[in-house]
Amino acid sequence: MKVLIIGPLKEPITGVSVSNDLIQKKLNTDFINTSLPFFEENVGRFSLNKIFLNISFYLRSHKILRTDILYVTPGQSFFGVVKYLPYILLGKILKKQIVLHLHGNALLKTYSLLRGFKKNIFEYTLKKCSKGIVLSKSLKKNLIPFLLPENIFSISNFVESKFVLSHEELEDKPKNELNILYLSNLMTEKGIFVFLKAISNLRSKGVDYKCKLGGDIDDSIRDKVLKEIEKDESMEYMGVVRNKEKRALLKWGKVFVFPSIQTEGLPISILEAMGAGNHVISTRQDALLDLFSEHQISYVNKQSPEEISNLIISNSFDDCRVFENHSLISEKFTETEFVNQILNVFKKN
Incomplete structure (x- = not known):
């Protein structure tokens, strides 16, 4: 079973990067690191700099060919989710298992505030995933609009x-x-x-x-x-x-x-x-x-x-x-x- 992590690793240090670093180390997985090389207060803010950086990350998508499972850890803003669509679509075409791990509790609110095309593409991205993981039972509500309840799992965080x-x-x-x-x-x-x-x-x-x-x-x-x-x-x-x-x-x-x-x-x-x-x-x-x-x-x-x-x-x-x-x-x-x-x-x- 080969796993490919697609999400932030290493720095800047966040709960998501700490979690991904642990999985990468313990399972010795390959990865596509989507961390941005700077820290900012408004993590969901759109910028051209972010667009160009993410395009450079897409060049590593060939790694999907050599894996069985895509383990994806997106953000919760519109851009934080849809920037993972190219990886998810390629994984779906290649019939890979796609596991989304949500490290937060704001996804449902983001979805409810979207309208028109943005809402549709946001929903489309998440519905292409095979399974979802949240941090506790109450947070399952964030993925209910997109995945079957039996495919949503609750796993608490950890302490190193x-x-x-x-x-x-x-x-x-x-x-x-x-x-x-x-x-x-x-x-x-x-x-x-x-x-x-x-x-x-x-x-x-x-x-x-x-x-x-x-x-x-x-x-x-x-x-x-x-x-x-x-x-x-x-x-x-x-x-x-x-x-x-x-x-x-x-x-x-x-x-x-x-x-x-x-x-x-x-x-x-x-x-x-x-x-x-x-x-x-x-x-x-x-x-x-x-x-x-x-x-x-x-x-x-x-x-x-x-x-x-x-x-x-x-x-x-x-x-x-x-x-x-x-x-x-x-x-x-x-x-x-x-x-x-x-x-x-x-x-x-």
């Missing part, structure tokens, strides 16, 4: 083993230090300005804390974000963190905040934070609500910096849940479990 702390490391984490962590791309839609406002609230109330932020920043908001961070001596921007540096940051943290104001899938960063013994504060997302109770994650409303800062000030986190969440991640959200489930989908008739 190198980021999961040992029980000894968990015990050694400082208990009395308020270390606040933001570890995601610093984007408006990811709630970076909501987070900065919440930290500002803590500062104005005299709370003793330290805060570190890791992730890429789009050039269009870089100056504004860095200016806010520089106002606070207790805040530090770490840049894009990887491997040992990222592990150390996760180990350092006590409270992990994910204030995204957009519709998300199942953020790998939240799973990583739980595996490293952090209390998690997050906006409500369908996949998270499918998998984790309010005892496991402290949920807040979107655009609610006051809720975030009040939760941190109240310090009402149950330390027992740190160990319970760590055990859950260690047992059920592993790389091996993820890859095995992907393989099971490939093998299903």
Whole structure:
């Protein structure tokens, strides 16, 4: 069984690229890397530069001839989906199995807002796929208009083993230090300005804390974000963190905040934070609500910096849940479990 991954790999680092990198490594697959060599805030924005880059990617379509399965990980915007149509059409003509893996929860909304030709070509692209994978049961709704229900599978994300702390490391984490962590791309839609406002609230109330932020920043908001961070001596921007540096940051943290104001899938960063013994504060997302109770994650409303800062000030986190969440991640959200489930989908008739 030969598999060809068609989607973003390596950098810029996203949940999709991390997932694709793991599958490529574990299954030793060939791939067509559709990553763009730059990071930007509006990932679904159309540009001529993107058109020319994607045309260059199409030149690698000959790889489809030598594979059995096309594993496609598209975006959720109109362009993010239809740019995969040439690969999917060629795969269909050559009678390949085409497995689409959706890493998000906004596809149905995109589809509902389209009209005329754009809606038809969007639907046509997705209906040519053989099977679909989503991140949790509630997210199956995104593929129901395009695939038969029995061909839609739910597979949760995973945590790379190198980021999961040992029980000894968990015990050694400082208990009395308020270390606040933001570890995601610093984007408006990811709630970076909501987070900065919440930290500002803590500062104005005299709370003793330290805060570190890791992730890429789009050039269009870089100056504004860095200016806010520089106002606070207790805040530090770490840049894009990887491997040992990222592990150390996760180990350092006590409270992990994910204030995204957009519709998300199942953020790998939240799973990583739980595996490293952090209390998690997050906006409500369908996949998270499918998998984790309010005892496991402290949920807040979107655009609610006051809720975030009040939760941190109240310090009402149950330390027992740190160990319970760590055990859950260690047992059920592993790389091996993820890859095995992907393989099971490939093998299903």
